Amino acid sequence: MIARYSAGDTTTRLAEDFDVAKSTILGILRANNVVVRRQPLTVMQVAEAAQLYESGLSLSQVAEHLQVNQETMRVAILKAGITMRAPTGA
Structure with missing residues (x-):
């Protein structure tokens, strides 16, 4: 997940692929000290x-x-x- 996000995948895409809420993805990224990109709305x-x-x-x-x-x-x-x-x- 972290590797994919770092490579450019969006949190929305990751949430869909892992069948979890976007907030879960953001929490995991932040817990692993990943700098989270701005999250614009579609x-x-x-x-x-x-x-x-x-x-x-x-x-x-x-x-x-x-x-x-x-x-x-x-x-x-x-x-x-x-x-x-x-x-x-x-």
Whole structure:
């Protein structure tokens, strides 16, 4: 896994190949002191995120669903042209 990642495979690809969550791959890499590359969202992930957010899910719920950082999710949704709702304070 580490060799493949170091050779250029993405965490998404590794997660699919090993049938585990992307967060599991990231955890293994970090536990082995591998410097993790930036994890951009795919076009399909951004589209899914936008749909989920617009359906009423919170930003943190969408981020959890897609197993990404909340700030990564916020930036992607804004770039997709989605207007953010006011925070609920929950």
